[in-house]
Amino acid sequence: MSNRVKRLIAVLVLGIFFIGLMGISLGASSTSSAGELRLATDWPYPFHGNPFGAGAVGGAWWFVYEPFAYYIPQSDEYIPRLAESWKIEKGKVTVTLRKNAKFSDGKPFTAKDVINSVNFIQAMWQWPYEIENVTAPNDYTVVFTLSKDAPQSFVHTILTDAAIPALAPYHVYSKWANLAKEVAELGKKIFAISSSGKTPDAQLKSTYDKKADDLRKQVNAFSPFKTLKRMPVIGSFEPTKITQSEMVLTANKYHWLYPKMKINRITFRRWSSNEFVWASLISGEIYAAHPNMPKDVVEQLTILNPSLKVKTTTDLSEIALVFNYQKPLFKDVNLRKAIAYVLDKSKVRDVAVWQASTCSPYAHGILKSMESKWISKDTLSKLTKYATNAKMAEEVLKKAGYKKVGTTWQQPNGQPVAFTLSVYGPHSDWVLAAREVVQQLNNFGFKVEMKLIPDGMRDQVMKSGDYEAAIEFGVTWQGYPHPYNGYMRLYEADLYNITKFPSKDKYSTPWGKFSPYDLTEQLRDVAQDKKKSIDVVQKLAYITNEYLPIIPLFEKVLPIYYSDKKVTGWPAKDDPIWSLAPGGIERVYNLLITTGKLAPKK
Amino acid sequence: MRKKRFLDFFYDYVQPLISNKKSLAGSIILLFFVLMATIGPMIVPLNMNSDFANRYQRPSLQHPFGTDYFGVDIFQQIVHGSRSVISLTLFASLFAVIIGTVVGVARGYLEGIGGKLLDAIITVFLVIPSFPALLILAAIFADTKLNTVEVALIVAIWLWAPLAKQIAAQVLTVKSREFVEASRMLNMGLGYILFSDIAKLLIPYIFVNFVTQLKSAMEFSIGLMFLGLAKFDPTHWGVMLNYALYQAGALYTPKGFHYPFFVILNIVLLIYGGILLAQGIEEVFNPKLRGHE
Numbered sequence: 001m002s003n004r005v006k007r008l009i010a011v012l013v014l015g016i017f018f019i020g021l022m023g024i025s026l027g028a029s030s031t032s033s034a035g036e037l038r039l040a041t042d043w044p045y046p047f048h049g050n051p052f053g054a055g056a057v058g059g060a061w062w063f064v065y066e067p068f069a070y071y072i073p074q075s076d077e078y079i080p081r082l083a084e085s086w087k088i089e090k091g092k093v094t095v096t097l098r099k100n101a102k103f104s105d106g107k108p109f110t111a112k113d114v115i116n117s118v119n120f121i122q123a124m125w126q127w128p129y130e131i132e133n134v135t136a137p138n139d140y141t142v143v144f145t146l147s148k149d150a151p152q153s154f155v156h157t158i159l160t161d162a163a164i165p166a167l168a169p170y171h172v173y174s175k176w177a178n179l180a181k182e183v184a185e186l187g188k189k190i191f192a193i194s195s196s197g198k199t200p201d202a203q204l205k206s207t208y209d210k211k212a213d214d215l216r217k218q219v220n221a222f223s224p225f226k227t228l229k230r231m232p233v234i235g236s237f238e239p240t241k242i243t244q245s246e247m248v249l250t251a252n253k254y255h256w257l258y259p260k261m262k263i264n265r266i267t268f269r270r271w272s273s274n275e276f277v278w279a280s281l282i283s284g285e286i287y288a289a290h291p292n293m294p295k296d297v298v299e300q301l302t303i304l305n306p307s308l309k310v311k312t313t314t315d316l317s318e319i320a321l322v323f324n325y326q327k328p329l330f331k332d333v334n335l336r337k338a339i340a341y342v343l344d345k346s347k348v349r350d351v352a353v354w355q356a357s358t359c360s361p362y363a364h365g366i367l368k369s370m371e372s373k374w375i376s377k378d379t380l381s382k383l384t385k386y387a388t389n390a391k392m393a394e395e396v397l398k399k400a401g402y403k404k405v406g407t408t409w410q411q412p413n414g415q416p417v418a419f420t421l422s423v424y425g426p427h428s429d430w431v432l433a434a435r436e437v438v439q440q441l442n443n444f445g446f447k448v449e450m451k452l453i454p455d456g457m458r459d460q461v462m463k464s465g466d467y468e469a470a471i472e473f474g475v476t477w478q479g480y481p482h483p484y485n486g487y488m489r490l491y492e493a494d495l496y497n498i499t500k501f502p503s504k505d506k507y508s509t510p511w512g513k514f515s516p517y518d519l520t521e522q523l524r525d526v527a528q529d530k531k532k533s534i535d536v537v538q539k540l541a542y543i544t545n546e547y548l549p550i551i552p553l554f555e556k557v558l559p560i561y562y563s564d565k566k567v568t569g570w571p572a573k574d575d576p577i578w579s580l581a582p583g584g585i586e587r588v589y590n591l592l593i594t595t596g597k598l599a600p601k602k
Numbered sequence: 603m604r605k606k607r608f609l610d611f612f613y614d615y616v617q618p619l620i621s622n623k624k625s626l627a628g629s630i631i632l633l634f635f636v637l638m639a640t641i642g643p644m645i646v647p648l649n650m651n652s653d654f655a656n657r658y659q660r661p662s663l664q665h666p667f668g669t670d671y672f673g674v675d676i677f678q679q680i681v682h683g684s685r686s687v688i689s690l691t692l693f694a695s696l697f698a699v700i701i702g703t704v705v706g707v708a709r710g711y712l713e714g715i716g717g718k719l720l721d722a723i724i725t726v727f728l729v730i731p732s733f734p735a736l737l738i739l740a741a742i743f744a745d746t747k748l749n750t751v752e753v754a755l756i757v758a759i760w761l762w763a764p765l766a767k768q769i770a771a772q773v774l775t776v777k778s779r780e781f782v783e784a785s786r787m788l789n790m791g792l793g794y795i796l797f798s799d800i801a802k803l804l805i806p807y808i809f810v811n812f813v814t815q816l817k818s819a820m821e822f823s824i825g826l827m828f829l830g831l832a833k834f835d836p837t838h839w840g841v842m843l844n845y846a847l848y849q850a851g852a853l854y855t856p857k858g859f860h861y862p863f864f865v866i867l868n869i870v871l872l873i874y875g876g877i878l879l880a881q882g883i884e885e886v887f888n889p890k891l892r893g894h895e
Contacts, residue, residue, distance in 0.1 A: 275847075278854055294671065296658065296855040350654040351672055428849040435672075435836060439650055450834045452827065 035264045035600045037567055037589065038286045040271040047242035048223035049231030051167050052124045052216075057231075057239065062586035063249055063266060064233040065162035068095055070587060073316070073481040074576035079591070082109065082165045082234065088155055093144040095158075102254035103169055105232040111136030112170045113234075116177055120168035122184035123215055128164075129191045130154045149195060152528040156480045166234040176219055183212045236594050237266055245270050260596035263567070266589075274428070281308060281561050288562040290585055292429050295354045298559075307565035311573050312355050314369045315556040316481055316582040319352070319433060320474025321421075322550045325500045327468050329411070329419060334400035336548040340386040341393035342444045343437065349554040352433035357555040361385045365475050365486055365544035366537070368555050374483055379538045382510055383545045390444060409445045418447035422467040425452040430471045433553055437471070462498040472498070474552045478583035483537050484523045490549055491516040501549040509542045516543050558582060569597040618886040625882020631875025639688045642681040650674055650836065658857040667864040670842070671850035676864050683837035686750070687820065688872070690832075693754030694761065694819035699812045701758060702765030703804070707796050709766065710773020724770070727763035732822075735760065753832045757822040765811050769804060776800055809883050813876035820869065839865050 041059025051057055057064055068083035082101055087094045101109040118134045121127060130150035135143045144158055158164055170177065186208040193200045224231045231239055236257065237249035251264040269286055271277055277291040282304045293301070301308060321339070323330035330336065345359045360368040362383050366375055394404075401412035409417045421441075423434035434450055441448045453461045453470075461467055472495070475486030489495050491503035503517040519540045526532035558581050562570050569592065571577050581588050592598040619625040653673030661668045667676035709720040739756060748756070776782065777800065785795050801808075820840055826832040827841060835841060843865045852858030 273848075275851065275854075278851065282854075294849075294851045294855075296857050297851040300855040347652060347654065351652055354654075432845075432849055436652055439652065443651065450836075452834055 035262060036267060037263050037265075037288070037593065037598065038267045038269065039586075039589070040277050040280060040286050040289045041247070041268045041586075042271050043242065043247050043268070045242065045244050047225055047239065047247070049225035049239060050219070050222050051163070052120070052219050053223070054220075058247070059268060059271075059586060060237070060239055060247065060249060060266075062162065062235070062584050062590050063237040064231070064235040064239065065167060066101075066165065066235050067162040068159045068165055070580055070591060071156065071160045072576050072580050073582075074579035077576075078159065083159070086159065091146050091148065091150075093146070093155055093158055095142050095144070097140040097142065097165075098256060099140055100256040101234065102256070103166075103171075103232045103234055104238040104252040104254060105230070106254050107169070107171050107232065109166060109169075109234055110139040111142045112139070113166045113168075114142045114164070116170040116173060116180070117164060117167045119177070119180045119184045120173060120219075121163050122187055123180040123212065124219060126187055126191075128154070128157065129188050131158070132188065147192070151484070151524040152526070153480045153482060153484055153524070155528070160479075162235075169232055169234070172224060172228070172232055173219075173222075176215060179211065179215050180219075183208070183215050186211065236261065236590055255594070257594040257596075261593055262596055262599035263593045281305065281563070284563065284565060287565070287567050288560065288589065290558050290560045290581070292353060293559065293561075301561075305563065305565075307563045308561055309564070309570070309573075311560045311562070311578055312557045313560065313578045313581050314357065314367065315558045316367065316478045317476035318359065318367060318474040318552045318555045319356075319430065320472060320550040320552045321437060321469060322472045322474070322495065322499050323469050323501075324465055324467055324498075325502065326465055327419070329417070330469070332400065333547055334396050335402075335411075335417065336551065337384075337386075338393040338397045338402075339441065339446075340548060340551045341389045341396065343440055343551065343553070344388040345553050346388075347440070348433050348436045351436050352429045353554065353556065355559050356557050359552045359554050361387045362541075363545050363548055363550070363552055364541035365490060366483055366541060367475065367477060367486070370477070370481070370483075374534060374537050375541050376534075376538060379541060382542060386551075393444065404445055407445055408447060416447050417445075419468040420449045420451050422451045422453050422461065422470040424458040424471075426455050434471045437553070465498070465500070470498075471553075472550075474550050482527055483533065483540070484520070484527045487516070487520045487523060487540050487544075490544065491520045495550065499549060503549075507543045507547050509539050509546075511539055511542075514539055514543065516540060516549075519543070558585065560585065560588075564601065566601055567598055568601045569599050571597070619882060622882040622886050624878045625886060628875050628877070628879025628882055631871060632879060635684060635688060635872050635875065638681055639684040643685060646678055646681045648678045648682045648837070650679075658852075658855075658861065661860060661864075668860040670861050671845065671852065671858065676842075676861065679837040679842060680839065680864065680868055683835065683839050683842065684868075686835050686837070687823075687839050689750050690754055690757075690823045691816050691819040693751060694757035694823065695812050695815040697755055697758030698761035698815050698819070699765065699808055702762035702811070703769055703801065703808055705762065706766035706769025707773050707801050707804070709770040711777055711792075711796055711800065721770075724763050724766045727760070728767065730760075732760040748832065753823065753826060754819075757819050757826065760822060761815055761818055765808075765815070768811070769808070772804055772807060773800055776803055805887070807884075810880040813873070813880040816876055817869075817873050839869055843869070 039059075043058025043060060044053070044055025049057065051065075066081045068086065069078040069080050071078050080098070082098050084096045084098050086096065095114075097109065097111060097114070103109060115134050115136060118131055122129065122131070130147050131144055132147045133145040135145070137143065146154060168180075173180070186204065190200045190204060190208055225239075225242075233252060236252055236255045238252050239247060240250040241248040247268040249266040249268075251258060251261055255261070269276075269280060271289075274291045274293070277286070277289045278293060278297060278301065280286040281289055281291075282301050284305060284307070298310065321343070323336065325331060340363060349356050349358055357368055360366075360371055362371075362380070363386060364371075364375060364383060397409060402417070403410050411417055421434055421438055423430050425431060431452070438448045438450045451467075453467075462470065462472070474495070475490055477483075477485045479485065491501070495501075496503055503520075504515050506513040506515050519536055523533060523536045523540065526536065560578065560581060564570055571592070577588060577591060580591065589598070619629065651674070653669075656669055656673040657671050659665055659669040659673070665675045665677065667680065670676050670679070705720060705724065709717055709724060712720065782795060782799050785799050790799075823832060823838070823840065827834050827838060836845075843862060846852040846858070846862040846865060850858065850861065852861040
């Protein structure tokens with residue numbers, strides 16, 4: 001081959017390479033069209049578009065599904081979405097559906113879709129059995145009959161959970177509608193029998209298992225994206241293009257608020273790591289996100305991308321030090337009190353999540369941001385304040401028979417106060433908090449080691465009780481911002497299941513002896529009555545503070561970073577709309593888009 | 603007699619290493635780290651109390667490597683962390699090299715079913731994805747408090763196979779040489795042929811591998827800490843680096859540049875010291891590389 005030919009080939013190769021590069025960059029810039037909001041999230045790939053399939057629809061959830069209403073905690077206001085109105089009676093909720101709501105394929109949304117969705121979620125998820133029955137007096141009215149055990153707070157779930165109205169549109173899932181109804185009915189029957197303390201008939205159980213397995217196998221394998229070549233949704237956006245790294249949602253032109261929408265496309269970048277999101281926010285590749293970010297990174301970010309603003313809102317949850325009550329060491333409340341006095345929670349917060357709110361000096365089980373609404377000054381005056389005080393900790397321990405030998409505290413039985421603090425490795429803020437807690441406790445004279453729980457093993461480790469103390473979510477109010485949620489978690493549900501705190505025992509209070517379990521049940525029954533709720537909360541707050549089932553470290557916040565470089569109309573920092581973010585920040589974006597507030601910058 | 607032996611050893615092995623620039627530089631670096639790990643913690647006190655207001659202090663006389671995200675002196679942590687880093691990585695590399703050499707030499711020499719069986723074992727360990735395997739091990743040993751040697755053995759399990767494969771290939775080329783034939787004719791035992799005739803020739807090669815394993819051993823030991831298998835040590839250089847890069851985001855702020863820099867500098871120096879020594883040893887003891895002398 002002559003040199004001339006060789007040169008020609010080299011030039012050709014280089015030319016193709018540069019044309020390719022230009023194509024890639026043009027392709028990338030073409031996605032940055034007007035009327036677009038760029039965010040970061042995660043989604044299953046290959047994308048199936050089936051909410052019952054593995055990974056469901058990922059972060060697209062709040063854009064593709066609508067609840068009957070959004071609830072804004074800060075203003076205590078419901079914003080109607082798929083419901084025009086609703087009526088709450090004893091054991092019954094009647095919802096009037098929006099008549100101009102349509103799926104993204106143009107099919108109207110009716111009561112049939114609601115009934116089908118409830119049947120499907122009960123059949124596939126064995127939840128919510130609190131709904132005994134759903135009937136449709138007409139196409140645009142649904143009546144939910146609740147079981148007698150349903151808590152009052154469940155009405156809130158019906159209204160605000162996006163799974164209930166249109167998760168399984170009848171025209172998409174009609175093939176399995178009868179089977180789903182049958183499985184749901186059988187499931188409710190078995191649940192009712194079990195709840196009454198009886199054992200369900202083996203024949204009934206076996207029929208249920210067979211039918212439920214059959215349904216789950218078929219529905220789990222269904223991919224609307226493959227079969228229908230699209231995913232008909234009731235929400236404001238439909239997923240239209242999904243790759244490993246990018247998910248594009250296109251506006252639903254049949255949405256009743258479509259004429260108001262100025263953003264017609266959502267582009268998600270995959271949230272592969274917090275660092276990726278930091279870099280994407282700095283470069284302007286995404287316009288809004290809510291990653292945890294160290295203080296100095298935030299400072300740098302505002303220098304490099306001045307259009308970025310940050311708003312923090314409570315996450316309606318707190319991070320706490322929790323104990324395993326199956327380990328004898330933690331059965332002594334004096335030790336728990338000493339730990340509460342030793343810990344400098346401000347220091348823990350500084351290193352873990354600097355934007356978080358400092359925890360209340362109390363440990364009453366009410367989020368600090370909600371303290372004034374739920375705990376009276378009189379009750380607060382009765383509670384022990386756990387401000388950092390090493391001397392108080394020493395006093396409490398000495399009184400209880402503990403001794404300091406050399407630099408180490410010993411239990412009354414002569415054993416050192418030694419334990420391991422487990423923390424879930426992938427939660428970097430928890431790891432930082434754990435490191436600080438271990439350091440402070442060791443400085444005081446306890447022997448504490450830190451242990452990381454590997455990725456994906458948190459549930460297994462915590463539920464099996466294979467830990468001594470751990471960093472975990474303490475009380476959380478996400479979903480329904482009411483103290484019942486927090487106390488239920490502590491004394492009956494998630495946290496109780498991992499700590500096994502003796503919540504059915506009776507504890508002394510200024511008002512008599514009560515078990516926190518019974519009080520939580522009482523609170524459940526009066527949840528809709530604020531006055532009665534407050535009365536029960538005082539007793540629960542006292543028990544929680546004085547018997548310390550957990551020690552709160554800080555109230556978590558959701559830092560929301562948003563840029564007005566490409567998109568304008570972000571609400572003011574004190575706008576109550578931000579309080580909709582905990583448990584589903586995409587609801588905020590969706591509400592802002594569908595009300596026409598967010599618009600491309602001209 | 604003993605003095606003569608010592609002098610022979612000195613002139614045969616030590617002097618050539620001292621006169622080779624690479625091995626001398628490598629030895630000095632490694633000696634520095636060994637001293638750091640052995641007597642360093644006795645001289646330099648460690649204060650791990652966080653001082654968030656004084657985070658990311660630049661290097662100064664008070665803090666030679668500056669302070670980290672927690673406001674803790676980085677130099678103190680490097681010195682105290684060197685003990686676990688060096689002991690764990692050296693043990694893990696050593697175990698990996700021992701297993702890899704024994705299996706590799708045996709595989710290279712043996713023929714028939716024995717050789718095929720060893721080949722299959724090596725291949726199995728080559729193809730097992732190490733991370734899921736470590737996850738399983740984490741679950742198995744979740745309750746066991748493993749010591750440094752036990753952790754090093756677990757790390758070595760995932761490191762020996764590539765070396766065994768390479769050594770097996772080397773042995774295959776060596777085993778038909780005249781001196782091996784001669785040993786066979788003289789009815790010398792298999793052990794003698796394998797480990798006296800053949801393995802000796804591979805020593806420089808094995809040593810180079812030993813050094814290159816250090817980095818992998820360090821990565822694995824960090825992985826084990828994050829899997830909860832090894833005792834969590836906040837001063838381990840890998841854990842420090844993880845805190846710096848992933849949790850404190852030190853690369854995203856100019857203030858924090860020195861935080862990962864000094865950790866990486868020490869890791870690089872340790873590994874570079876090992877590589878220099880290995881290259882020096884190869885130059886000194888490999889006749890082909892000494893051909894120009």
